Amino acid sequence: MSDQESATEGANEVERTDREHVFGTWSYQKEVDPTQVVDASGVRFTTADGEEYIDLSGQLMCSNLGHSADRVADRVAEQIRDVPFVSPGYTTEARSELGRELAEITPGDLTKTFFSTSGTEAVEAAVKIARFYTGKQKIISRYRSYHGATHGSISVTGDPRRLMAEPGVPGTIKAPDPYAYGSTLDPMESLEYIDEMLTLEGDTVAAVVVEPIVGSNGILVPPDEYLPRLKEIAHDHGALLICDEVMSGFGRTGEWFGCDVFGVTPDIMTMAKGLTGAYQPLGATIVTPEIADHFEEEMFCHGHTYSGHPVAVAAGLAAIETYREENLIERAGEIGAYLGDRLDELDEAHPSVGETRGVGLFRGIELTKRADERVPFGEREDKISPGTTVVDEVAATAGDHGTYVANMINTLILAPPLSITEDDVDEAVEALDAGLDVSDDAMDD
Ligand SMILES: Cc1ncc(COP(=O)(O)O)c(C=O)c1O
Incomplete structure (x- = not known):
């Protein structure tokens, strides 16, 4: 199967047409595989195949008001x-x-x-x-x-x-x-x-x-x-x-x-x-x-x-x-503190979490394959190289569990809409938990 065929396998007509005529950003085009979004509301969005996701990264860390302002x-x-x-x-x-x-x-x-x-x-x-x-x-x-x-x-x-x-x-x-x-x-x-x-x-x-x-x-x-x-x-x-x-x-x-x-x-x-x-x-x-x-x-x-x-x-x-x-700025501080606590729990539970850090609703989870030496899974050159990393797999697994999370190099980047609730955070943390099992399994012995 060619790269183009494997990238469009399972794609619908919109996705196939888009792939053919529109450049994917910052990517080797053979790896571009756009997913059609058909609906978005609050902190969630829905894709053409009917799957709903919590938007834990506010798309590109920009949808601060959520999707129904x-x-x-x-x-x-x-x-x-x-x-x-x-x-x-x-x-x-x-x-x-x-x-x-x-x-x-x-x-x-x-x-x-x-x-x-x-x-x-x-x-x-x-x-x-x-x-x-x-x-x-x-x-x-x-x-x-x-x-x-x-x-x-x-x-x-x-x-x-x-x-x-x-x-x-x-x-x-x-x-x-x-x-x-x-x-x-x-x-x-x-x-x-x-x-x-x-x-x-x-x-x-x-x-x-x-x-x-x-x-x-x-x-x-x-x-x-x-x-x-x-x-x-x-x-x-x-x-x-x-x-x-x-x-x-x-x-x-x-x-x-x-x-x-x-x-x-x-x-x-x-x-x-x-x-x-x-x-x-x-x-x-x-x-x-x-x-x-x-x-x-x-x-x-x-x-x-x-x-x-x-x-x-x-x-x-x-x-x-x-x-x-909507008092969203103050709210971000409060719910952000809750998110921070929940991420600390993930840090405790997963040896592949090197560090969690951040302020408010602006947080990162940095991964490691050798905790004592802080060895990253994702290296800087991966950002401009073809292929996927363990960090991409963690994010993809969180996606399979209903949460979209962005990542760059070696860190998951969390920046949800400021209207996110504690229940949404709990749901997203469950998906991250599943994702981090993947990086735990991939650690050096
Ligand atoms: C700190 C910072 N500056 C500048 C930019 C560029 O913004 P844009 O993508 O809207 O051109 C970004 C985008 O992510 C950013 O994070």
Whole structure:
């Protein structure tokens, strides 16, 4: 049987047609095997073969509002009928109001926003703004990070997907991560390393860009003092701090933003995903008044046709109202603590669980095939190699038991809709339990 035949075995007409005419992302196309989703409601979705799944990863860690946020759906429909589109030179009530709201909910004095249509574009804008504002070119980011798919944003990305786009954009430098479980450096040592990098680079670095809590590269939570100190270090060297909140924002951590967990206001913050709860594609890059003022006399040399798209910003505004009215941010902290306890039980029960970590409803389960030596099942190069890993099999088995969970390299990534209940968590944990039997069996003797 050919690769294409085996990938389409059991597929329906929609899935077969899709496979033939649509690229699967970040994949060897011979392995792409899309499943048709026909219904979604609350924290669950249903596939064409009638199977229902708990969405334990909020699709790509973005469906923070679950799959039936009527307020957002209604506002989108209204806006499409009223004013479906105007060029960015015009404005709408939704755009100005969302700009004002973002200034309100983001920390400190962050005040002025550039709107785009994705996390990638939000980061792309942040990097350009930092370069324009400082007049410097270099950007320091970390190895275990993902910041986007375009040439600029993949160049500041540290994960292995960057390697295929190299040499990438000049002046993008990588630093070590605060990763106590898997790195040779202690988290605070990794920070002093960044300090030394900034010294050795001289006065040439425009910004340091980090995810306050690393998302797809393993849910890495730094020590409390890490982010405040990183800001100090960056500023001591005349560099800006950019916090990429594309995944960690909008309630995921039990706070509006990941940097709120550490009481830090960055100079530039990027957002997307939960900004609309995934009901519309929308990215945002917000800056301090000093940076905003710079562009009164200097050109803001950046833009897109769909910057501030009326329907997308209307979705963003309705999403923020929903987070507030349904008290979802606080709820994420509470139910997240319950999820954390349940994951600790899995850690106790399964020798192949190396570590569970996270904050709120943003959690990871890192696997190991030799616990005492922290040997991973999934290696970084697996991310860009064909074939499946034991970690993929764990996730697939959880799927067979009715729970969808994303994974990357060696960690299961949990980021469910913030409306998930304790009963849903219990059901999902049962499915993870079954999945982790697979990794237990695959451990080295
Ligand atoms: C932290 C972070 N930044 C940027 C991006 C890119 O966002 P998008 O896929 O919307 O372009 C992602 C996507 O996962 C992300 O997690």
